[in-house]
Amino acid sequence: MSAIKKLLEKMRHNPRDWRIDQLETIARHYSINVRKSGGSHVVFDHPKWVELLCVPAHRPIKPIYVKKLMSLIDSLGDDQ
Numbered sequence: 001m002s003a004i005k006k007l008l009e010k011m012r013h014n015p016r017d018w019r020i021d022q023l024e025t026i027a028r029h030y031s032i033n034v035r036k037s038g039g040s041h042v043v044f045d046h047p048k049w050v051e052l053l054c055v056p057a058h059r060p061i062k063p064i065y066v067k068k069l070m071s072l073i074d075s076l077g078d079d080q
Contacts, residue, residue: 004029015063030073
């Protein structure tokens with residue numbers, strides 16, 4: 001199992017205490033665009049998604065944002 005897959009599984013089992021750079025790493029692996037506008041939020045988007053995921057970049061990342069990212073990754077399926 002690759003390091004990204006292991007990290008993703010850890011996030012699924014415990015969505016608490018993650019850093020924004022870890023979310024960015026997973027997002028880039030799944031070809032999700034990561035936008036930082038210099039503000040306090042990071043925006044994740046993908047052409048297949050209808051919505052954007054806007055995550056506050058301060059630590060710790062709230063579990064709801066981690067769960068939402070996992071849900072959006074699941075919606076991509078295996079074909080990305």
